Amino acid sequence: xxxxxxxxxxxxxxxxxxxxxxxxxxxxxxxxxxxxxxxxxxxxxxxxxxxxxxxxxxxxxxxxxxxxxxxxxxxxxxxxxxxxxxxxxxxxxxxxxxxxxxxxxxxxxxxxxxxxxxxxxxxxxxxxxxxxxxxxxxxxxxxxxxxxxxxxxxxxxxxxxxxxxxxxxxxxxxxxxxxxxxxxxxxxxxxxxxxxxxxxxxxxxxxxxxxxxxxxx
Amino acid sequence: xxxxxxxxxxxxxxxxxxxxxxxxxxxxxxxxxxxxxxxxxxxxxxxxxxxxxxxxxxxxxxxxxxxxxxxxxxxxxxxxxxxxxxxxxxxxxxxxxxxxxxxxxxxxxxxxxxxxxxxxxxxxxxxxxxxxxxxxxxxxxxxxxxxxxxxxxxxxxxxxxxxxxxxxxxxxxxxxxxxxxxxxxxxxxxxxxxxxxxxxxxxxxxxxxxxxxxxxxxxxxxxxxxxxxxxxx
Numbered sequence: 001x002x003x004x005x006x007x008x009x010x011x012x013x014x015x016x017x018x019x020x021x022x023x024x025x026x027x028x029x030x031x032x033x034x035x036x037x038x039x040x041x042x043x044x045x046x047x048x049x050x051x052x053x054x055x056x057x058x059x060x061x062x063x064x065x066x067x068x069x070x071x072x073x074x075x076x077x078x079x080x081x082x083x084x085x086x087x088x089x090x091x092x093x094x095x096x097x098x099x100x101x102x103x104x105x106x107x108x109x110x111x112x113x114x115x116x117x118x119x120x121x122x123x124x125x126x127x128x129x130x131x132x133x134x135x136x137x138x139x140x141x142x143x144x145x146x147x148x149x150x151x152x153x154x155x156x157x158x159x160x161x162x163x164x165x166x167x168x169x170x171x172x173x174x175x176x177x178x179x180x181x182x183x184x185x186x187x188x189x190x191x192x193x194x195x196x197x198x199x200x201x202x203x204x205x206x207x208x209x210x211x212x213x214x215x216x217x
Numbered sequence: 218x219x220x221x222x223x224x225x226x227x228x229x230x231x232x233x234x235x236x237x238x239x240x241x242x243x244x245x246x247x248x249x250x251x252x253x254x255x256x257x258x259x260x261x262x263x264x265x266x267x268x269x270x271x272x273x274x275x276x277x278x279x280x281x282x283x284x285x286x287x288x289x290x291x292x293x294x295x296x297x298x299x300x301x302x303x304x305x306x307x308x309x310x311x312x313x314x315x316x317x318x319x320x321x322x323x324x325x326x327x328x329x330x331x332x333x334x335x336x337x338x339x340x341x342x343x344x345x346x347x348x349x350x351x352x353x354x355x356x357x358x359x360x361x362x363x364x365x366x367x368x369x370x371x372x373x374x375x376x377x378x379x380x381x382x383x384x385x386x387x388x389x390x391x392x393x394x395x396x397x398x399x400x401x402x403x404x405x406x407x408x409x410x411x412x413x414x415x416x417x418x419x420x421x422x423x424x425x426x427x428x429x430x431x432x433x434x435x436x437x438x439x440x441x442x443x444x445x446x447x448x449x450x
Contacts, residue, residue, distance in 0.1 A: 042254075051251055076259075079289065083221075083255015085282035088289040091258070095293075126285055183281060 008156055009106040012063045014213065015070050019060060021209035023053035029205060036198035040185040044084055045198040052082035052090070067107050071098035071115070085183055086199065089127055089136065096122030109151045109160060116144050116164075127182060134178035134185060134192065136199035143168035143207045158214035161207070168207040172200040218311065219261055219276060219283040220248040229308045233315040236379045236406075241319035243268050244311075247286075256283045261290035265300065273299030273324035275314055275331060279307045299324055305331035309338065316379045316406045320386020330407055337375075337410035362395075362423035363433050369443035372415035375406070377444035382406040384435045390426035392436070403436065 010018075026033065026049040034046030059077045064070050075094030079087050100118035104111055120140050123129065129137040146167035150160035173196065180192035183199070220226040226248040234241065245264035250257040261276075268274045274296075278284050287302055301324060303310060310331035317330040367373060373381075373396070385392045385403045392403035396418050401408035403422070414420055420440070424432040 044254075048251075048255075079258050079286075081251055083250025083253060083257065085285055087250070087255070088258055088282065088285035092289060092292075126288065 009108045010067070010112055010157060010214070011106045012065070012067055012070050014106075015067055016060055016063050017213040018210050019053070019056055019074060021213045022206050023057050025205040025209050026050050026053050026202065029201075033198050033202055036196055036201055039195040040180060040188055040192045041198060042084070042184055045086065045202065048082045048084045048086050049090075049202055052078045052087070055081035066101070066103050066105060067115075068098045068101035068103055071095070071101055074098075085127070086202070089123055089199070092122040092126045093119035109157045112157055113144070113148055113151060113160075116147065120144055129182050132178060133181040134175045134197045134200075135180075135182050136197070136203040138175050138178070138197065139168040139171035139200035139203040139207075142171040143203070158211070161211040161214050165204070165207040165211040168200075168204040172196060172204040175200045218244060218246045218248065218307070219256055219264075219278040219287050220246070220307065221250075221254040221256055221279055221283060223248040225279070225307075229311050232308065233312045236312055236316050236376065237319040237383065241315045243270075244315065256286035258286040258289040258293065261287050262294045265290065265294065265296060269296065269298055271298055273301065275318075275324060275328055276300060276302045277305055277307055277310050277314070277331065278302070301328045303328055303331050305334050309334035312375075313407055316382055317386075317404075320383050320404055322386065322404070330405060333407050336407055340411045340413060362393075362421045363437060365420050365422060365437060365440045367414055367416055367418050367420060367440060369446040370416050371446065372418055373409055373412060373420070375410060377439065377446075378406040378409035380439055380444055381409055381436055384439065385432050388426075388428035388432045388435070390424045390428040390432040392422065392424040392429075392432045394420050394422050394436070396420040403432075 026046070030046035030050050033049065034043055037043050037045035056074050056077045059073055060070060064073055071094045075091045075098060078094065079091035082090065097115040097119040100114045101107060101111065107115060123137060123140065127135065129135040131138060131141060143164040147160045147164040150163040175197040176195065177193060179190065180186045180188060185192045185197065218226045218230060226246045230244050230246065245268040247256065247260040247264040249255060265274060276287050278287055284302065291300060313334040314327050314331040317327045369377065382404050394401050394403050394409060394412065396412040396414035399412050401412050403409065422433050422436045
């Protein structure tokens with residue numbers, strides 16, 4: 001056990017910082033996300049997430065009292081503001097995460113893992129994706145495994161989030177040669193090969209934002 | 218109707234309504250999101266609430282994320298009445314479902330009808346290609362019944378099939394139509410369509426049940442009137 005650090009438990013403010021960082025990231029990389037989505041989708045992923053995260057940041061100021069309430073608000077806001085598949089997918093991610101957070105006032109490492117795992121299970125339940133389908137799952141699943149391993153090895157939440165972000169980036173890159181088996185990209189068949197999946201890219205941004213926000217905590 | 222496009226959904230509903238002369242079941246639409254193409258699970262919830270009925274609601278969807286939104290809506294709102302998410306194609310399924318529901322069928326039957334809605338098109342294409350369509354049951358032998366000849370130019374196509382299905386569906390009778398060596402349940406516009414009975418085809422109408430005679434008379438009247446299409450150019 002090490003000394004207690006500020007990154008040992010994520011508060012509501014910490015979560016807002018995460019969301020704010022993600023919002024900034026989708027703004028910064030919006031054209032990139034859209035470019036990926038033009039290659040193998042309907043070219044609106046950047047715009048969808050930008051609109052969604054702008055709506056989220058408006059909705060969480062002032063923030064609710066608990067992480068659970070915050071995550072629920074984020075989920076519902078994404079559902080109503082992101083018209084594409086990311087709405088129900090990211091929406092479910094946050095809604096399931098909210099349920100896992102319960103009414104805890106802050107989320108320590110294992111609670112954060114539980115939130116992320118519940119979120120990922122929600123994505124699987126909703127989108128029915130499996131590893132290798134060339135979706136956001138291919139970034140999120142390795143990210144959560146890395147997060148869990150890092151915590152188990154004694155790291156704090158901040159370090160675990162950094163490990164998760166790195167794994168997410170690798171997972172994103174690994175989608176490039178895959179054949180899309182889900183979503184709009186799956187209509188393209190062979191033409192989906194050789195392009196990074198936009199959902200995996202935005203998921204990598206999400207984990208990156210988590211790591212950044214905890215670093216600055 | 219859950220669609221990425223409000224215009225698409227509205228037009229599809231109008232098309233379906235034509236088949237039942239503006240009557241038929243309640244159809245609510247959840248389409249579009251954030252001012253453009255897309256779907257919103259909370260809109261689906263609102264539409265479901267408007268369509269809510271103890272008889273249940275059939276949900277038709279266009280592309281994949283419409284399914285995601287519909288499923289999320291059910292997860293969030295947990296309706297107490299039966300809700301069936303249909304794998305039917307949007308337009309064909311809607312038309313088949315509206316016609317069947319207008320004839321008074323229950324949710325399970327309407328759902329099955331919607332899911333089989335590609336059959337007439339597939340049959341028609343298969344026939345043109347010289348293949349045997351699999352659809353209405355083969356008539357083992359010609360059953361006793363009223364023999365009629367189709368006089369209207371397009372024979373038993375979509376509108377006449379719907380007219381028969383609607384008229385017969387409202388009666389207490391089991392009615393079958395045989396043509397071209399196949400047999401169709403007369404309350405199913407889809408099955409009637411797959412008979413592929415064109416102008417000049419001979420059809421045999423049989424019926425049992427309390428309204429059997431009325432059912433046969435109704436079908437005869439429709440056929441002899443050319444389903445109202447005789448003056449069409």
